[in-house]
Amino acid sequence: MTQEFEGRTALITGGGTGIGRATALALAAQGCLVTVTGRTEATLRETVDEIEAAGGKARLFVADVTDEESVRAAVEAAVGDTGRLDFGVNSAGDSGGDDLKPLADYPTEKFDRLVDIDLRGLFLSMKYELRQMRDQGFGSIVNVGSGAGLVGVPGVAGYVAAKHGAVGLTKAAALDYAADGVRVNAVAPGLVETPLIATGRSPELMAARIAAHPIGRIAQPDEIADAVVWLCSDRSSYVTGVALPVDGGYTTR
Template sequence: MDRLKDKVAIITGAGSGIGLAAARLMSHEGAKVVVADYDAASAEAGARALTEAGGEALPCTVDVTDDTSVGDMVEAAVREYGRLDVLCNHVGGTDPRKDLDLLRLDMDEFGRAVDRNVRSTLIGSRHAVPHMIRGGGGSIINTASVAGLVGDVLQISYGAVKAAVVNITKSIAVQYGPQNIRCNAVAPGAIMTPALLDNLPDEVIEALKGYNALPYLGAPEDIGHTMVFLASDEARYLTGQLLVVDGGMTSQSPAVPGRRAMLPPVE
């Protein structure tokens, strides 16, 4: 219950899914949480849920692609709680209807993908780092994706921008490690978020399970717990790293599902 006691955390995209799960778990561990989201109602609802559960939370409406909006978010956190210890740059994603393969990619969508994933990570970190330095250190946690590690037949923009997030993470870790600021990234695999359920048909979701080493797809809390660890002092010697949380999806050969069917059952 006290792994994040007295720490102040900002989580963007905290109105639903992984961001909300991380907010709940960090609050449960004693953090004061800024629940930041583009949708004001979602931010309000998320913060209210945390306070009703006994935590301290501040709702904040933010456009993570806008420098002024992000600056206002960070200043609101410091004004309310006096410091900033943790920043989760969680907002991202692309529109799967427009982020297709090389020849059919909507180039305007590529620009939006850069803004939502890369620019947002840079802006958030630029505003957070000075306050973390003044506070003696901090932890920045960026949301990447397994899509940034492998090729795919669709969403070429998404893979590209998430790969960029990984490199930005390493650079921030190197540049501000001497000021005791850690920066790590989490690469989720297939997680049962509202976005995944809305964008993938049931048969595709079921097929994805066959490509995991574990027999199920992850829940938002699985990524949230990883973020709690990275925010805590338990991870004080961990920086510049990418933690792949994907149920083993990227660890196995594509031939595994078919070859597994050849095995006799384990008694």
């Protein structure tokens, strides 16, 4: 059976854990050569090892999305000797944790950190992915956003601001590059069972957050990855500029 993404290449930021890892596994399972990038070599190596053990093709590149030269080098590494970058999946991010504060009391340093990683880091990743895709005349970018980029959430002003900005960048870039054969979309997950979400949260807080999702359960990373893969694929060829909720009904409340 022909694999859907045979001969194609992908760069996945934040590819060492969570949604990034699940997406890397899903793309590689369909024949894509996947480059995973992030700050922690050990988790990136785990992703690569898992892909290779399943018969897929993957490589890693240690990079920090807040450093422009690092991002540029990561995109070059993903292109490699293939001369192409078919997919950019931007999954690197920070949630800011659960120390909730109303805006007037929100720590400025936390706001700056979230904007630096979740918004500026996304901008830099898209900047260099889009340069390659524009020049080659094709490509699909999928940004991993959040339901917090579509609705307000109290106590997390920095995260909400950064994720709303991510939706804006997605829409702006979709319009900038539609005529160049490049599509740009986002997914907006609800609560997902990843290390970023599960660490340090009390059972009471987790129960309250799950209850906010009408489906009544937490998502698994591969459920979000399925949506990302569809947005990468030719099956979504007429879709650009959308932020697709994959959130168990969270944003429909």
